[in-house]
Amino acid sequence: xxxxxxxxxxxxxxxxxxxxxxxxxxxxxxxxxxxxxxxxxxxxxxxxxxxxxxxxxxxxxxxxxxxxxxxxxxxxxxxxxxxxxxxxxxxxxxxxxxxxxxxxxxxxxxxxxxxxxxxxxxxxxxxxxxxxxxxxxxxxxxxxxxxxxxxxxxxxxxxxxxxxxxxxxxxxxxxxxxxxxxxxxxxxxxxxxxxxxxxxxxxxxxxxxxxxxxxxxxxxxxxxxxxxxxxxxxxxxxxxxxxxxxxxxxxxxxxxxxxxxxxxxxxxxxxxxxxxxxxxxxxxxxxxxxxxxxxxxxxxxxxxxxxxxxxxxxxxxxxxxxxxxxxxxxxxxxxxxxxxxxxxxxxxxxxxxxxxxxxxxxxxxxxxxxxxxxxxxxxxxxxxxxxxxxxxxxxxxxxxxxxxxxxxxxxxxxxxxxxxxxxxxxxxxxxxxxxxxxxxx
Numbered sequence: 458x459x460x461x462x463x464x465x466x467x468x469x470x471x472x473x474x475x476x477x478x479x480x481x482x483x484x485x486x487x488x489x490x491x492x493x494x495x496x497x498x499x500x501x502x503x504x505x506x507x508x509x510x511x512x513x514x515x516x517x518x519x520x521x522x523x524x525x526x527x528x529x530x531x532x533x534x535x536x537x538x539x540x541x542x543x544x545x546x547x548x549x550x551x552x553x554x555x556x557x558x559x560x561x562x563x564x565x566x567x568x569x570x571x572x573x574x575x576x577x578x579x580x581x582x583x584x585x586x587x588x589x590x591x592x593x594x595x596x597x598x599x600x601x602x603x604x605x606x607x608x609x610x611x612x613x614x615x616x617x618x619x620x621x622x623x624x625x626x627x628x629x630x631x632x633x634x635x636x637x638x639x640x641x642x643x644x645x646x647x648x649x650x651x652x653x654x655x656x657x658x659x660x661x662x663x664x665x666x667x668x669x670x671x672x673x674x675x676x677x678x679x680x681x682x683x684x685x686x687x688x689x690x691x692x693x694x695x696x697x698x699x700x701x702x703x704x705x706x707x708x709x710x711x712x713x714x715x716x717x718x719x720x721x722x723x724x725x726x727x728x729x730x731x732x733x734x735x736x737x738x739x740x741x742x743x744x745x746x747x748x749x750x751x752x753x754x755x756x757x758x759x760x761x762x763x764x765x766x767x768x769x770x771x772x773x774x775x776x777x778x779x780x781x782x783x784x785x786x787x788x789x790x791x792x793x794x795x796x797x798x799x800x801x802x803x804x805x806x807x808x809x810x811x812x813x814x815x816x817x818x819x820x821x822x823x824x825x826x827x828x829x830x831x832x833x834x835x836x837x838x839x840x841x842x843x844x845x846x847x848x849x850x851x852x853x854x855x856x857x858x859x860x861x862x863x864x865x866x867x868x869x870x871x872x873x874x875x876x877x878x879x880x881x882x883x884x885x886x887x888x889x890x891x892x893x894x895x896x897x898x
Contacts, residue, residue: 459485460575461502465495465509465521466537471562475508478564479571492516499529506574507534511545519552526553533574533611537562543709543752550614550755566711569725573613576638591632592625593776596766602629605758610636615708617693617753618731620760623811626731627691629760634687639727642686647679650695657700659716662707668717680713683726693730693753694739698746705749728753741889742882763806763813770802773810777817791824796831804836859894862887 462484466472472488479486487502489495492515495507507525511518522534533555538545546557555574558566592603609616610633618626627646634644652660659668663678679688690696696704707713708728712721730753739745763770774793782790793801797820806812820833861880869875877887 459483460505461485461487462571463487463489463495463498463502463504463507463509465489465492465507465513465518467491467510467512467514471510471537471560474562474564475567478567482568482571484571490514492521495521496524499525503529504532506571507532508537508571509534510537511539511549519549519554522549522552522554535570535574547751547755550612553612554614555611556613566723573638573725576641591628591635593773594766594769595772596761596769598761598766599769602758602760606632607636609633609756609758612756613727615727615753615755616729616758617736617756618729618758618760619736620731620733621762621809622733623806623809624760624762625810626733626760627689629758630687630689630729630731633729634689634727637687637727639686643683644687644689645679645683646689646691648691650692654697654700657697658703661700661704662713662715664716665718668715672717676715678713678715680707680724680726681722685725687727687729690728690730690753692732694732694734694736694745696745698744701746701749705746705752708749708752738889738893742886763809767802770813771798773813774798774801774817777814778821781818781821785821787826791821791827791829793829794831797829797834800831800834800836858890859896862890862894862896 462479464472464475464479464486465488466475467490469490472490476486476488487498487504489498492513495509498504499507507521509518509521513521518536522536525532525534534553536546536549536554536557538549538557538559546559549557556570558570592599592606606629616630616633618629620626630646631644634640647660659672659676659678661679663676663681664672666672666674707724710721711725712723714721736745736750736754740747740750763773775790778790778793782788801813801816808815816834816836817829819835820829823833823835824830862876865876865879866873869879873887873891874884877884880887882890
């Protein structure tokens with residue numbers, strides 16, 4: 458049975474262009490010239506995809522996106538936006554649109570979008586009733602995160618994952634990719650802080666032979682490697698400013714220019730970024746471009762620290778020990794005695810789940826093979842004796858920062874411009890930190 462597409466646009470020539478293009482792809486189409494007509498069509502028929510203009514005579518395409526999200530959740534919606542209207546595109550993605558295409562409509566881009574959307578529709582129907590897997594835990598924050606991953610997998614919106622080191626940001630990114638129609642493509646992770654600045658453009662966009670000294674052959678970049686899939690930018694706050702400009706253009710134009718090339722190449726890549734820092738704070742410090750921040754942070758996901766869900770530690774411990782036992786060829790994993798488990802639950806885990814894995818791997822080596830004791834854990838005494846719920850490292854750092862700012866303000870007689878100079882930061886950065894720390898000055 459042919460897939461059915463609803464096309465909503467008040468311009469007859471645009472409707473006709475899209476209808477002809479989709480008909481040649483073997484799809485059936487219905488057209489509507491207004492929001493009211495679209496509602497009528499949706500009430501009478503089911504569709505596998507809806508393509509709507511942003512501006513309609515009796516409303517907005519975003520209104521239609523929300524309506525379909527509420528009443529036809531399995532139907533992806535793509536939005537046609539005016540050329541260069543980045544804000545409208547971002548708004549449509551936040552409202553739940555699958556993707557967007559800019560006017561004048563590039564038919565090659567449109568065909569790719571339609572194919573991806575129909576793949577998404579099929580994946581949504583097949584996976585209905587299944588639970589996202591990969592995130593272990595019963596804490597409400599983990600339940601919420603699992604549900605959010607499922608919703609984000611149905612979109613093409615850029616996602617930014619914020620959270621402390623070791624909380625599973627890459628795992629969340631991989632889950633979004635694996636449950637999306639892009640799962641057939643590659644998941645390409647890259648640590649932005651691990652690439653030398655002078656090689657960054659070549660690594661991201663590739664280069665042509667002879668583009669610079671040492672370029673002895675053509676090189677494929679990370680964007681090309683992730684074609685049709687997902688590019689995961691870990692520690693994106695570490696990107697130098699010159700690279701942020703080039704990344705912003707690649708995201709806006711959906712095209713890249715390899716080093717040494719005279720032309721751009723279109724790319725079909727979803728970007729998911731992550732950092733343990735506050736991107737908003739980096740913007741305030743002048744270390745991160747605000748326009749790139751808005752482009753990457755269309756939807757923000759937060760991974761909870763382990764200390765906030767200590768009730769999940771026994772489950773996580775059992776799972777990790779089983780995996781480590783299999784890796785080491787043991788018939789069964791050792792068990793933890795009550796004292797060892799109590800120490801783990803009370804431990805604040807500044808390194809989160811990654812630190813738990815390291816602790817258990819070390820304990821597995823030190824134990825007698827049957828039981829892990831509190832001594833085998835070798836927890837740092839200062840941390841181990843910290844009661845559950847004690848201030849974490851971030852809180853301690855906030856206290857130090859708060860004291861430094863207050864002292865500088867007192868020295869400057871509460872002149873914020875002078876205080877910023879004393880602290881060696883910009884006035885804008887100081888103002889942000891004062892607000893973040895709740896200092897009423």
